[in-house]
Amino acid sequence: MWLEIVGWTGSLLVIVSLTQARVLRFRVLNLVGSVIAAGYNAIVGIWPFAVMNGVIALINVYWLVRLQRERHDDRAYEVVEVTPDDAYLRHVLAVHADDIEGFSPGFVPRFTAAAEAGDGARAALLVVRGDETVGVVVVRGEGDGTGVVELDYVTPRFRDFTPGEFVYRRSGVFGAHGFERLLVTGERPESREYLTRVGFSRVEGGWERAVEVAA
Numbered sequence: 001m002w003l004e005i006v007g008w009t010g011s012l013l014v015i016v017s018l019t020q021a022r023v024l025r026f027r028v029l030n031l032v033g034s035v036i037a038a039g040y041n042a043i044v045g046i047w048p049f050a051v052m053n054g055v056i057a058l059i060n061v062y063w064l065v066r067l068q069r070e071r072h073d074d075r076a077y078e079v080v081e082v083t084p085d086d087a088y089l090r091h092v093l094a095v096h097a098d099d100i101e102g103f104s105p106g107f108v109p110r111f112t113a114a115a116e117a118g119d120g121a122r123a124a125l126l127v128v129r130g131d132e133t134v135g136v137v138v139v140r141g142e143g144d145g146t147g148v149v150e151l152d153y154v155t156p157r158f159r160d161f162t163p164g165e166f167v168y169r170r171s172g173v174f175g176a177h178g179f180e181r182l183l184v185t186g187e188r189p190e191s192r193e194y195l196t197r198v199g200f201s202r203v204e205g206g207w208e209r210a211v212e213v214a215a
Helices: 002-017 023-044 047-070 087-095 097-103 107-117 165-169 189-197
Strands: 078-082 122-129 132-141 146-154 181-185 201-203 206-210
Touching: 002 023, 023 047, 078 165, 087 097, 087 107, 087 122, 087 132, 097 107, 097 146, 107 146, 122 146, 122 165
Parallel strands: 146 181
Antiparallel strands: 078 122, 122 132, 132 146, 181 206, 201 206
């Protein structure tokens, strides 16, 4: 009886993994499920399925190692600056508008209206991995050397990673816009670890990061 429960657990995990939008979570669940399924099929002597699930487990291990290795690798991600009225940027924002609403309520319609009116006070950057856009960072200038981070968004597939960090590493982008410091407003307890990792420090009313001047 317990052996059947183990077998069904492995199958269930494989099924659940296929419903995951996040690439890392998919790989982890699929790995665990395939290992359990491989063990179960080996015990009961169904070798074709045991071998198949064993190979799937090895494939998952390969991709998990690669994903973790590339997590903070500048060679895996590229930062592309675009203008606030860029057609592709507006397309990305429109496609993910409902998801973005949960992170920054009202941002998309507010940003789109400003871009249509001609907005030179914003810096907009896309984070790409190969030919896939995985994140968007938008900073609004306040006119005193301060840039307010209006949006730091990651698509669901890469939400277990932090591709936005590549934007902040390349501070020359912000310096070229006249920004001397970046500010994230609000408490943001859910983002505390991330903001600290990318160089922000807690200040009254939010988080602040100095913009390094390019040599």
